[in-house]
Amino acid sequence: MSTPTKYLLQESQMPKFWYNIQADLPKPMPAVLHPGTMQPISPDDLAPLFPMSIIEQEVSTEREIEIPEAVREVFRLWRPSPLFRAHRLEQALGTPAKIFYKYEGVSPAGSHKPNSAIPQAFYNAQAGVRRLTTETGAGQWGSSLAMAGQIFGLDVTVYQVRVSYDQKPYRRALMETYGARCVASPSAETEYGRRVLAEHPDHPGSLGIAISEAVEIAAQREDTKYALGSVLNHVLLHQTIIGLEAMEQMQMADAWPDVVLACTGGGSNFAGLAFPFIGHGLRGGTAPRIVAVEPSACPSLTRGKYAYDFGDTAHLTPLTKMHTLGSTFTPPGFHAGGLRYHGMAPLVSHVRELGLMEAVAYNQVDCFAAGVAFARAEGIVPAPEANHAVKGAIEEALRCKREGKAETILFNLSGHGHFDMTAYQRYFAGDLKDESYDERELAQALSGLPSVPA
Amino acid sequence: MSTPTKYLLQESQMPKFWYNIQADLPKPMPAVLHPGTMQPISPDDLAPLFPMSIIEQEVSTEREIEIPEAVREVFRLWRPSPLFRAHRLEQALGTPAKIFYKYEGVSPAGSHKPNSAIPQAFYNAQAGVRRLTTETGAGQWGSSLAMAGQIFGLDVTVYQVRVSYDQKPYRRALMETYGARCVASPSAETEYGRRVLAEHPDHPGSLGIAISEAVEIAAQREDTKYALGSVLNHVLLHQTIIGLEAMEQMQMADAWPDVVLACTGGGSNFAGLAFPFIGHGLRGGTAPRIVAVEPSACPSLTRGKYAYDFGDTAHLTPLTKMHTLGSTFTPPGFHAGGLRYHGMAPLVSHVRELGLMEAVAYNQVDCFAAGVAFARAEGIVPAPEANHAVKGAIEEALRCKREGKAETILFNLSGHGHFDMTAYQRYFAGDLKDESYDERELAQALSGLPSVPA
Structure with missing residues (x-):
């Protein structure tokens, strides 16, 4: 027999810790700045958007996180x-x-997206959050967070870039199968969305706009936080x-x-x-x-x-x-x-x-x-x-x-x-x-x- | 830890034999009849459509087949x-x-369909066959045979029920990704297809019609055989x-x-x-x-x-x-x-x-x-x-x-x-x-x- 085609680990061999590269880098990352003051932000500045357990991970320099x-x-x-x-x-x-x-x-x-959607939903549920907002382009992240929200009992609203919303109905159907609500962005549900639509009623949307809408809603509501599918530590x-x-x-x-x-x-x-x-x-x-x-x-x-x-x-x-x-x-x-x-x-x-x-x-x-x-x-x-x-x-x-x-x-x-x-x-x-x-x-x-x- | 979620076998544990239930049944199956004579068919009657190694499996009563x-x-x-x-x-x-x-x-x-598509393509390639015809409805079988044909170097033509061909373009794209040719059925490529179209130019097609077309082509050509995704032993x-x-x-x-x-x-x-x-x-x-x-x-x-x-x-x-x-x-x-x-x-x-x-x-x-x-x-x-x-x-x-x-x-x-x-x-x-x-x-x-x- 030739060498194997697949290498499989048993469930018991699944890693028990994530690896944080910040512990090993020769130089720390540049500071994150507050958009108003242009000064380094504190964990509290992020609290309207994320539960504290996630903010701690965002700034941690521990090598291993359970x-x-x-x-x-x-x-x-x-x-x-x-x-x-x-x-x-x-x-x-x-x-x-x-x-x-x-x-x-x-x-x-x-796709790989559930690897972060599952822990994000877990930490939010643990913190007593009831609703999550997020954005999605093609829908890989949106469908992953929809699945995660369903598993941990959170309502999920996904702002999907309009051009994808219109052209890729199957991924939207997947989000709905997992029980999420899917909104074409720019939408009339947010102040920023309404502003964009007033200028360009046929705007095809963009990831940047959809993020703005999801963040706006999460920042306003006590029981609602925001989840992002990439970029952040x-x-x-x-x-x-x-x-x-x-x-x-x-x-x-x-x-x-x-x-x-x-x-x-x-x-x-x-x-x-x-x-x-x-x-x-x-x-x-x-x-x-x-x-x-x-x-x-x-x-x-x-x-x-x-x-x-x-x-x-x-x-x-x-x-x-x-x-x-x-x-x-x-x-x-x-x-x-x-x-x-x-x-x-x-x-x-x-x-x-x-x-x-x-x-x-x-x-x-x-x-x-x-x-x-x-x-x-x-x-x-x-x-x-x-x-x-x-x-x-x-x-x-x-x-x-x-x-x-x-x-x-x-x-x-x-x-x-x-x-x-x-x-x-x-x-x-x-x-x-x-x-x-x-x-x-x-x-x-x-x-x-x-x-x-x- | 709770009981496992998945039970995985290693590649070395993959079965080496298929199981043939005909060896254990208390009564043999009723004979298969020739449509012309209404008499039991012989393996030779199937030879225009299938290579002999597959026909042998069709009629075998051995319990284990390698x-x-x-x-x-x-x-x-x-x-x-x-x-x-x-x-x-x-x-x-x-x-x-x-x-x-x-x-x-x-x-x-x-889906499970490649489990039969792969051996069927293998046995045909081994018998010197160059082309396979088949039918497909939604496309699960057609895409599986397309993949199998690509792996064993066979040209594959798939007659796809027209209503699926028109309404489900993604599965057709999958067949084409694997290198197969996909034809809407009923088609003008076969005598039977032309007969159906003459009576009903807008016929939406059916699995039965697509089978007829694929069989007709395979029966006519020396280098071409037919493959079916279900039903047969x-x-x-x-x-x-x-x-x-x-x-x-x-x-x-x-x-x-x-x-x-x-x-x-x-x-x-x-x-x-x-x-x-x-x-x-x-x-x-x-x-x-x-x-x-x-x-x-x-x-x-x-x-x-x-x-x-x-x-x-x-x-x-x-x-x-x-x-x-x-x-x-x-x-x-x-x-x-x-x-x-x-x-x-x-x-x-x-x-x-x-x-x-x-x-x-x-x-x-x-x-x-x-x-x-x-x-x-x-x-x-x-x-x-x-x-x-x-x-x-x-x-x-x-x-x-x-x-x-x-x-x-x-x-x-x-x-x-x-x-x-x-x-x-x-x-x-x-x-x-x-x-x-x-x-x-x-x-x-x-x-x-x-x-x-x-």
Whole structure:
């Protein structure tokens, strides 16, 4: 028999702690600033939006943070997730490289997003919160929080970017199946939404606007908090279960990665896989190369500026230092909806500035071609977001082929594409273009970054 | 820690043999008849459609038939599949019953169908076949055969029922992602298709018509064979890997089912789970109750006649004795497309006549309600077909609650519903009706059954 295809951990081998990379970084992150005073915020400033247990995780520098047993119990519905050896893809590419992928599409929502939705719902329920608001683009985060809210008895309202709300009714149906209420954003339910609609009644919406709406409602109501699916430190922390499991599984396979790749939008699935490996290197272990793969139509890491910026369009959020295209930047309508965000997680940005990772950008047509090659070899059809990681891994494998190197490649297959088949259909019909942003619009968005006292 | 949520087998524990129930039945199946002579067919009569290795499996009475290593190697992409204990559903129902489910939605195509598509493609490739034709309704079988054909280097043409082709473009996109050609049926590519279109240019198609088209092409071409996704003995044989794994996993859980349930359309996922348990009973082991759950709008087991009938509409197939609603019966357009077939697998029908199983029918609105309750408890959103099994299992669990019995229930969750979210959307909008057939049409279809010499 050949070497195994899958490496499976038993439920008893599921990590009991998340890994906090802040404990091992040579330099602390830049402060988060209050949008009014431009002074560092205190935990209390975040209290209207998040329960204190989550705020503590947001600012913690402890290396290990315990995963509550109630959270682990829900995780058992799909975790530990499998690690695959891509035997057939290696053969198809004729590469001497060994390719491994961690597969997060086994969750009921089909992506890695429940890894943070479940603990966020748990901590809110524990704090007596009754309702959660959030935003969603394509719906991966919204459906994950809907599931989590249902499990812990919280009402969930999801502000979904209108263009997705109209064009992707199945993901909305998934949110409703889990009992959430889904509202097209911009909506008439918030002051900010009404303001946008007054100016542009047909506004297609954006993630930045939807965040503003969700935050506005949560800030106003005593029993309501807000939940974000990426970008923030605690979300990245929750996702590290991916990399912690993958490290165990690589050892089962008697292998260790030379290079680790994941796609980046807000940064959560990337950080989830990469941070435990980076930390291993920072503590003296063998450090793989770490590569973030982003869409060339929304290239915050490769074309953005490392500067203080807002997380939303209405400028209700605190200011964080991050790689940003500017909060007024509107990415073109390419298919990897989960990667259409103007900024990068401040913690990922900081790690990048410390020289601990690389970044590369690919266009969507090349990424879909990579996804189809992957599906035909491995069976699983990747989500459009995950196609970026697949593309990055294939490029590394072909480099190994050219260089005659038998390196070990590990990437994160963050979700399946069963909700995104219309994008594949457009790809086969030749209707998919390499969407690119307007250089002038980018320059304008970057010139409008808030000025912050040094 | 509570008892585990999942019971996982290692790849090395995957069954090496399929189980053939024909070896253990007290009475052999009725003969299959040639449509021209009305005499029992010989293996040679099937040779235009299937390679000899598959025909041998179709007529074999050996108890154990080896799974080729090349097939097992592909199975490792998702098998062994997990067995779950439905802790949260039990709690939600307040039942003393233990509920287990075998989950086949982990396959890349999202259902149990690749369990037969992979070996069928393998045996055809081994016999030098270059092209396969098949039919599909909603697309679960078509996408599975598309994937299998891609893996073993076969061209696959799928005749898809036109109404599904038009209304469910995502499953078509999945077939194309795997490299198959998808044709709306009735089509102008076959004599029979042209005949149907001449009479009804807007014909919405049916599974029976699509089978006729796929069979017609395969019968005409030397390098082309036909593949069917259910009904036939060899398909049921291939699916027994489900039940064989489940038996191992129930032992891991230190439990044994009192009742085993699965939904039935053509019968393959039902036979796959149930036959190994029935066989265990026939050989003197503890026999669970076995329950087939069918849609009340297409109730072949509960309302059909046990009689010889054709498998297709054009009457190109051999005659088999089965529970049938008549080959001219057109089921109403309910959402569980995989259960819309006029007949039941002859082997399942025979097992039913031998008194080794029960059957029950539920309407689709009740089944969707059961599916939503399941999704809210367990996370996974079932396919509309699988909702029938969920409904059956919930009814058994509620019976246990009424009777105060702590029975063990096992059912097959044959696929996920991520491709079927529009059906859930219609359910929440209140647009879903309890479709029922026309009693007069059923009577007419049954009166038109072919007469066969005794």
